[in-house]
Amino acid sequence: MEYIYAALLLHNAGKDVTDENVTAVLKAAGVAVEDARVKALVAALEDVNIEEAISKAAVAPVAAAAPAA
Amino acid sequence: MEYIYAALLLHNAGKDVTDENVTAVLKAAGVAVEDARVKALVAALEDVNIEEAISKAAVAPVAAAAPAA
Amino acid sequence: MEYIYAALLLHNAGKDVTDENVTAVLKAAGVAVEDARVKALVAALEDVNIEEAISKAAVAPVAAAAPAA
Amino acid sequence: MEYIYAALLLHNAGKDVTDENVTAVLKAAGVAVEDARVKALVAALEDVNIEEAISKAAVAPVAAAAPAA
Amino acid sequence: MEYIYAALLLHNAGKDVTDENVTAVLKAAGVAVEDARVKALVAALEDVNIEEAISKAAVAPVAAAAPAA
Amino acid sequence: MEYIYAALLLHNAGKDVTDENVTAVLKAAGVAVEDARVKALVAALEDVNIEEAISKAAVAPVAAAAPAA
Amino acid sequence: MTLYTQNLPRWKKEEVAEIKRSIEEHTLVGVVDMYGIPASQVQQIRRSLRGTARVKMARNTLIEHALSDLGGSVAALNEHATGQSALIFTNENPFKLFKLLEKTKTKMAAKPGETAPEDIVVPKGPTSFKPGPIVGELQQVGIPAAIEGGKVKIREAKTVVKEGETISKKVADALVKLGIKPMDVGLVLQAAYYRDTIFTPDLLAIDEEAYASNIVLAAQQAFNLSVNAVIPTRLTISAIIGKAVREARNVGVEASIYEKGVIDLIIGRAQQQMLAVALVAADHGFELDEATL
Known part of the structure; x- marks a missing residue:
């Protein structure tokens, strides 16, 4: 998940999620x-x-509770 | 949430969540x-x-999650 | 959770949640x-x-209550 | 419910819930x-x-939230 | 998702998910x-x-998760 | 399930699910x-x-146990 | 390739020619077993298949001639044409035909010596029989018959023949008297030739819905794998982000990290804990004020 968190971090900081930015954060x-x-x-x-x-995540069933369909 | 994302990034990368590391990532x-x-x-x-x-489910904010019966 | 209890205590008592007030309660x-x-x-x-x-907390499903579909 | 918050604050801080302690916090x-x-x-x-x-609070699903299957 | 399916196909066929195998299948x-x-x-x-x-259920993005009972 | 995966791979790649294509992928x-x-x-x-x-799959997150297919 | 038919009498040649023409004119030719189907039911089946499929009865030797004449992969149908076989022609795919034929099956009385297709159960309840020797006959084959209110009654449901067992004459007689028809009778598709391939029932019994649900399953598996193994794709990246955000929130709440995205959740948790403790305190004699609840 490191890569995803890097993207989320950039997004939250108002930065573009580009190759360079993601790489910089990970490094x-x-x-x-x-x-x-x-x-x-x-x-x-x-x-x-x-x-x-x-924002969808906020409404999501919290743990990965699988509805038994 | 940037700070939490930074912490999780470090954790996921197997690094210690220290002041220095978090600061470096955020910067x-x-x-x-x-x-x-x-x-x-x-x-x-x-x-x-x-x-x-x-994996421990946090309390969801919920009006939205209430299933439409 | 002490800090949040202090904040909620102040809020309930009708006081402002300031650095000083929270610190005083905790001390x-x-x-x-x-x-x-x-x-x-x-x-x-x-x-x-x-x-x-x-007020949202009052309605929250506490743990992730899996919707049984 | 300031009184209860005060008690929880003390409990969380590892202190005894005594008359004196509760009074001090509330004051x-x-x-x-x-x-x-x-x-x-x-x-x-x-x-x-x-x-x-x-811990019961974390488990008990609130009546309202129980999904009507 | 082609890449994922290629991996699943190889896995099911009992083959290793290597660069060469995935490439061959995709080609x-x-x-x-x-x-x-x-x-x-x-x-x-x-x-x-x-x-x-x-087999672990991933939570999908969620307008959909509100179970229409 | 290999046959199914092959079909989905082709479908996702925008190819027709024909005898020849499925056979080629499986081979x-x-x-x-x-x-x-x-x-x-x-x-x-x-x-x-x-x-x-x-799209049905994307809606219902399900613990997808492997079938004996 | 008329090698096989050149010595046949004229009417047989014509019959073979017609079979060959029918095979060529349809996308599918199947071999069905007609054994044990009464003529009246065959008529009924023909009627219900009209417009969709046509059943052609012919001597096995003529079918064999026709298939061999055509040669190629269709000739392999010969291996499946045994006993009282007939041909069936249709432009549907083999799954559709298989299902169609399943639907034309009807229930019939069991003949002695036949095999039970499933557990044969005599249901509990009254019968139309007046008291008489019938009670003894039923009891003889283990059916708990009794007399009640001037009628013969079955006291409780009873399985008289288990699936796969042979049905004896006495049981068959009793079942006929009780009006129980346990046998599935209809055309049984033994093989179908479709698009250069012989399809056997083991392949056809898997219906389209099973394929469709396997597609859904495979798609779910792919989705799960992509999210759980964090392999971002356009289809799954939103779900992966959602998972990351939820995990971050969970950590935020568990660790009481006072950040904007989670502070409301932390307040919610504190409030719930307060309520829980308040309720317990109330149980122990602490009077709650109205604002609490």
Whole structure:
């Protein structure tokens, strides 16, 4: 989850979630950054409204309580 | 939430959640770091098993979650 | 949780949740007060409607009550 | 419920819930303390396992929130 | 999700989820393979118990989670 | 489930779920392909709205135990 | 490829030609077993299949001639054409046909020596019989018959034959008298030739819904894997973010980290704990003020 937290941290700080920014944050945390994972993350986030995803999380069933369908 | 995200980033990366580490991560994300908040964060996490706390469901804010019966 | 209890006690007593007030209450309880946590608490409460947060708690499903679909 | 908050504050801080302690905390919060209520509270809590009562709060799903399946 | 399905296919077929295998499967499906994503996938799955990760319910983003009873 | 994964991989890649395509993907994954099963899959999926089925999956987070398929 | 038919009499040649034409004109040709189906039911089945599928009865030898003449992979149907086989033609896919034929099955009385397709149960309750030797006959095969209110009554439900067991003559007689029809009778699809492949019932018995639900299952597994293993994709990144945020909130509340995103949750928890302790205190004689509740 390090990569995700880096993205969330940047988003919360009002910064763009770019390859460089994510990499910088991870490096500051002492993480051996894998470029491929950074790229995959940034690509996945391209069309996503992070704010919305965050606010949806607030309403989500809290632990991963699986509704038995 | 930046401070919590920073702490979890470090935890997930297998690093200690110390004042220095948290500050470094936040700075890399471009956050104007408040020392007091960092200290409060680190102090609060000192006696907490983060792994356990992650999966323990927090109280959800709930009007929204109330299932429409 | 001592800090939050102090804040809620003050709020309930109709007092402002300031650094001084929180510190005073905690000291009266014999707590070794950490200034950083007090500051973080007061800052976090600045934009929060305590009354609302309290009333939401009354309806909250406490642990993640899994909706049995 | 200032009195209860005071008791919880003391309990959380690892202090005994005595008349003197409760009174001190309430006074520090600027509450006009009623001795009789303090005594009643301390007496009522004497045989109570506060820890247990607290942990029940985390478990008991509030009636309102129980999802109608 | 193509990459995930490729990994699942290999896992189910009892094959290792390696760069070469994932690439081969994706190519056979006519996918223009991005090496970075393959690497990210394989790296992410390295320490993961796929069987467990498959069966653990992930909470989906949630307008949907409100169970319409 | 390999056959199903192959079908979903193709679908996600925007390819038709045909005998040839499914066979190619399975072979690339090192699966000993049974023609009849491929044909049965393709015939059975002819009337299935895969997109709809997928969106159902995204809605109901489910502990997806592996079937004996 | 008329090698096999050149020595046949004219009417047989015509019959073979017709079979071949039917095979070529349909996307599917199947072999069905007609054994033990009364003529009246065959008529009924034909009627219910009209417009969808056509049943063609022919001598096995002629079917064999036709299939061999056509050659290629369809010839393999010969292996499945045994006994009282007929051909069935349709443009539906084999799953549809399989289901269609299942639906045309009807319940019939059991003949002695037949095998029970499932547990045969005689239900509890009154019968239409007046007291007489019938009571003894039923009791003989273990059916708890008794006389009550001038009628023969079955005292309790009884399984007289278990699934897979042979039905004896006495039991068969008793079942007929009680009007119980335990046998599924209808066309049994033995094999279907469709798109260059022979489909056998073991493949066809898996219905489309099973495939559809496996698709859903696979999609769920992929979703779960992507989120749990934190492999971001466009479809799952929102769920992954949600998981990260929830975990962060959980930590925030558990550790009492006073930050904006969680402070309301911490207040909520404190409030609930206060209420819990207040209720316990009330139980022990502490009078609560109105503001508490």
